[in-house]
Amino acid sequence: MTFDPGGLTQSRYDLAETLRELRKRAGLSQVRLARRCHLSQTKISNIEGAKLTPSPVDVDLILRALDASPDLVDRITALARIANSEWQDIWSQRRTGLEKKQNELAALEQSTTEFRYFLLSMITGLLATPEYVRASLAHVPGDHSKAIAKKLERQAVLHDPTKQFTFVLTEQAVRWPFLPASAMAAQIDRLASLSLRPNIRLGVIPLERHMPVAPLNTFTIYDARIATVETVTGAMIFRDHRDVSVYQGEFGAYTEYAFFGERARKRLSEWAGGFRS
Numbered sequence: 001m002t003f004d005p006g007g008l009t010q011s012r013y014d015l016a017e018t019l020r021e022l023r024k025r026a027g028l029s030q031v032r033l034a035r036r037c038h039l040s041q042t043k044i045s046n047i048e049g050a051k052l053t054p055s056p057v058d059v060d061l062i063l064r065a066l067d068a069s070p071d072l073v074d075r076i077t078a079l080a081r082i083a084n085s086e087w088q089d090i091w092s093q094r095r096t097g098l099e100k101k102q103n104e105l106a107a108l109e110q111s112t113t114e115f116r117y118f119l120l121s122m123i124t125g126l127l128a129t130p131e132y133v134r135a136s137l138a139h140v141p142g143d144h145s146k147a148i149a150k151k152l153e154r155q156a157v158l159h160d161p162t163k164q165f166t167f168v169l170t171e172q173a174v175r176w177p178f179l180p181a182s183a184m185a186a187q188i189d190r191l192a193s194l195s196l197r198p199n200i201r202l203g204v205i206p207l208e209r210h211m212p213v214a215p216l217n218t219f220t221i222y223d224a225r226i227a228t229v230e231t232v233t234g235a236m237i238f239r240d241h242r243d244v245s246v247y248q249g250e251f252g253a254y255t256e257y258a259f260f261g262e263r264a265r266k267r268l269s270e271w272a273g274g275f276r277s
């Protein structure tokens with residue numbers, strides 16, 4: 001099956017039209033349906049106008065209120081799952097400006113309490129030194145000074161004691177020689193330093209043990225509501241609880257193979273020392 005990113009957008013319109021037609025067939029006004037669902041009439045209107053993508057919970061409430069048949073529930077629930085997925089390609093991000101993406105991430109971070117990062121091949125911006133951040137955008141044409149500044153500004157969220165972070169990095173992510181040796185050593189030292197913060201749990205997975213699972217992508221879980229999965233050409237954003245729960249399970253499995261605390265800092269010290277020597 002060929003993946004069509006445009007189909008994700010179309011599915012939101014299809015879902016809106018389907019829910020609107022079901023309501024009309026049931027002979028209900030938006031106001032009456034809203035009362036049955038314990039939702040506002042404005043929200044029902046925005047959902048039917050495709051201005052707002054309903055969560056799977058919203059869709060379930062609406063279908064129950066409309067007394068939809070089991071077959072119809074299955075079909076519309078599947079449509080809602082697709083509608084709650086989003087594709088962000090890197091070319092669109094570059095056209096609109098990388099600073100805009102940083103602002104979107106900052107807003108998401110402000111609304112999140114628990115963060116879980118699985119880092120397969122690179123160190124994420126929240127943990128990166130200024131040198132590493134600049135290097136991560138060096139291959140993209142143009143002046144990205146504002147995006148770099150915003151990326152570094154976002155790191156302030158790590159100092160918010162109301163937020164909890166768990167980072168799991170593979171040895172490859174930590175040791176990939178993205179910078180000259182001395183700068184890589186400084187980057188690894190930063191990881192060790194951040195791991196001492198009470199609201200940060202930082203683990204590393206050494207490539208020396210039998211690990212019968214094979215990670216495919218870097219991903220981030222925001223609370224239990226959103227999972228973002230990175231690829232070479234963009235990122236998928238999942239909001240359906242079933243998709244998010246899959247990545248929660250993946251993350252839990254990888255933490256079983258990770259070193260945390262002093263074991264992690266000891267390994268990080270060895271890897272930093274390797275760059276210094």
